[in-house]
Amino acid sequence: LFDVFQGVTTTEEFKQRIPKAKSVLYHYIDKIETGKVSLYYT
Numbered sequence: 001l002f003d004v005f006q007g008v009t010t011t012e013e014f015k016q017r018i019p020k021a022k023s024v025l026y027h028y029i030d031k032i033e034t035g036k037v038s039l040y041y042t
């Protein structure tokens with residue numbers, strides 16, 4: 001999940017990547033809530 005932020009060196013870059021990180025996070029939350037992914041899956 002945090003691969004999205006690898007290589008970020010400035011605050012601006014970080015802010016630009018937040019939307020992508022959020023979409024990835026919501027994707028995982030959705031999978032967990034629907035039971036498609038166990039909490040131990042990495």
